[in-house]
Amino acid sequence: MIFKDINKLSPRYIPERLPHREKDIEELLMFFHPQLNTILPVQVIGPVGCGKTSVSISTGRKLVERSFKPLYINLKIANNKFFIYNSLLEQLSKGYSSRNLGPEEILAKFINIIRKRKIKAYIILDEIGYYVKSTRDSSIIYDLTRVNEISPHARGIVLGIVFIARDLGWYKVLDASERSSLGNIILNLEPYTKDQLIDILEYRVSEAFNPGSIDFDVIDYIADITVKEASSDVRYALDLLQYAGILAERRGDIRVTLDHVRHVLSRLNPYITSEDLYTLSEAERLALLALAYILRRKSVAYASFTEIFDEFKLVQEEYLGKTKYRIKAFENAIQTMQDKGIIVFMGVKRLGINAPTDRLIPFLERIIESLSNQF
Secondary structure (H helix, E strand, O other), X not given: OOXXXXXXXXXXXXXXXXXXXXXXXXXXXXXXXXXXXXXXXXXXXXXXXXXXXXXXXXXXXXXXXXXXXXXXXXXXXXXXXXXXXXXXXXXXXXXXXXXXXXXXXXXXXXXHHHHHOOOEEEXXXXXXXXXXXXXXXXXXXXXXXXXXXXXXXXXXXXXXXXXXXXXXXXXXXXXXXXXXXXXXXXXXXXXXXHHHHHHHHHHHHHHHEOOOOEOHHHHHHHHHHHHHHOOOOHHHHHHHHHHHHHHHHHOOOOOEOHHHHHHHHHHHOOOOOHHHHHOOOHHHHHHHHHHHHHHHHHOOOOEOHHXXXXXXXXXXXXXXXXXXXXXXXXXXXXXXXXXXXXXXXXXXXXXXXOOOHHHHHHHHHHHHHHHHOOO
């Protein structure tokens, strides 16, 4: 068995530890002081897959120790205020019926409950930018941040509200009073670096996979691809890890290899099609085959320019019986395939392919042999 617990790779799973987000959690935690006695809105801003939701939820776990009650809503699922306020009410008081009530009445019920029970609510509104842009309704911001001014029952309540968004572009939908009520407390999360992604993946591998199931070069390769192709989206990296593991188990393999990852990549992002290969020049096909040979033989993610050129000369001898193409033709071939997205270029010592070599090599060999036989 490759997996120890595949659920540890689920999008819904928030691990106990968030590598490289500890300081962000502490900063967010700092805003919600134990002596807080008012309504405090905070914005958590950052690109997809940088840990905004995980940081906000992890902070909520710690705030339980300060007697806060965490409440979470994904606004991509919500399509109106009724859903949002009803969800808050149901999380606070399970089984509570709000039928035949309007959104404002439900919000009033919610406020009344937290006031009577002296609950300090910590509300996470995820994807607020998506919500206000898609519904063109931003009134929930004013409703929640100024509720103590609107409702006579709301005085003295403690409400921490985290608005999660990818950027500040959604401000354009807000009017002046809503922007003012949001305040200026913003926690900006930067995209993960490659080294940070490696640390995160190693931690998640230790939770989800049995020891010895994945080598470091697989983790390193996934981190590389994630930075280059998915703007450091950690969810993309974890999906690659999960699907590669599933593929390895399905094939009966005892460990996840680079080719498992390449196979998954070819399904998720079919960079190399049969049409791509047929439209390559002879020199380009031979150079691509040389690269694929090295990656398979050495079980590595990348090869150097020099290594590929040396292999390129051997491949020519095998298929053409001579060295037909020299260094200039080789350089042009590599550049063309890089421009087409067939080769991943991370520097002169790091060239790779986002396709499984076990499928690419025989296909290339057949094309080269069939075309050679025509002459």
